[in-house]
Amino acid sequence: MKKAINLRAFPEKMGIQKCLHLAKAAGFEGFEPNMDEGGEISENSTKKQMEGIRDTASKVGIELTSLCTKEFFFKASLTDDNPKVRDKAENWIRKMLELASYAKLDTVLIVPGSVGMPGYSLSPVPYEVAYQRSFESLKGLIPIAEKYRVNMSLETIMWNKFLLSPLEMRDFVDKFQSEYVSIYFDVGNVQPFGYPEHWIRIFGKRIRRVHLKEFSSTAGGFGNPIATYVGFLEGDTNWPNVIRALSEVNYDGYLTAEPLEPLMSYPDHLIYQTSAAMDKILQR
Secondary structure, rough: OOEEEEEHHHOOOOOOOHHHHHHHHOOEEEEEEEOOOOOOOOOOOOEEEEEEEHHHHHOOOEEEEEOOOHHHOOOOOOOOOHHHHHHOOOHHHHHHHHHHHOOOOOOEEEEEEEEEOOOOOOOOOHHHHHHHHHHOOOOOOOHHHHHHHHHEEEEEOOOOOOOOHHHHHHHHHHHHHHHHHEEEEEEEHHHHOOOOOHHHHHHHHHHHEEEOOEEOOOOOOOOOOOEEEEEEOOOOOOOOHHHHHHOOOOOOEEEEEEEEEEOOOOHHHHHHHHHHHHHHHHHO
């Protein structure tokens, strides 16, 4: 397994080129950019721009791992009651798939939908309605994923009150019967609700990418009374069990860190600190 880091760990105004150099200097092997409204990669980005980012990463000596988004799907959900909002989310995925292909990325992260989301203006949606809307939208997007040869990897969120068990998530993905739909497993997101190693063994080969975050059972965090977002190695995650489970299911891809927001006065500190923590997690 190799270690990577997501763009959200870096100061918002730090350009991707500088982020790539800093990630490489800190010892990361991979870097995950985000496509966001108003971001350096956005719905207005071009093939030339994505090829430029790919070439820069190659020159720096770091691999682009997949295309993510910081919080777009919490603003426009595939399960929203408003069909225009659902269309916006679908169009966003189409653009992510297109831009990922230009950068020779084979995976994009997708939030499959929401029944309700604390802290965001998403109206509650009946669970069975959200399930059907999400499935139909994603199924309709499979031909686009096939066209660009980019996988749609569905993230385990939990805060969205949707696909709340590993068995349900596994069966949901299997229903598509497509090699272009997989699971983006987030260790931290499931930590407050269960044991990540259990989920990993149930998901098995369906796991295409892995995000790392750390939570503590101390009250607070994301408006949730049972979890607080903390630094790596400061929370409740049993990392040896997690790494053992990933090895058991033959996962040998990237572990991509999504750490706490950067300290603006010392933007390098979080990057190096996260790299060192991941070395311990990987027992390097």
